[in-house]
Amino acid sequence: MATVTLTPEQERFAAEAVAQGQFRDLDEVIRAGLDLLRQAEAERAAFIASLEAAQAESERDGFLDAGEVHLELNAMIEEMVRARR
Numbered sequence: 001m002a003t004v005t006l007t008p009e010q011e012r013f014a015a016e017a018v019a020q021g022q023f024r025d026l027d028e029v030i031r032a033g034l035d036l037l038r039q040a041e042a043e044r045a046a047f048i049a050s051l052e053a054a055q056a057e058s059e060r061d062g063f064l065d066a067g068e069v070h071l072e073l074n075a076m077i078e079e080m081v082r083a084r085r
Contacts, residue, residue, distance in 0.1 A: 004030060 006014065014029040023029045064072070 014023075014026055017023050017029055018025060023032065
């Protein structure tokens with residue numbers, strides 16, 4: 001098993017979480033923290049991939065100016081309103 005060294009503040013925080021019944025023990029606190037880190041890293045990677053895809057799309061198709069976006073949004077709203085009738 002690995003040894004983990006925590007700062008006094010981290011120890012207090014973890015001990016408080018255990019005392020409040022949020023976790024059974026310190027190991028569970030650390031596992032939860034690692035799970036959150038893994039999730040954050042996955043979300044970050046997905047976000048970066050979406051930015052790269054958007055950049056590639058803009059390089060391929062060009063940008064829309066604010067007026068074009070406004071016209072497209074209005075057309076979408078009008079279409080949604082018609083579909084509800």
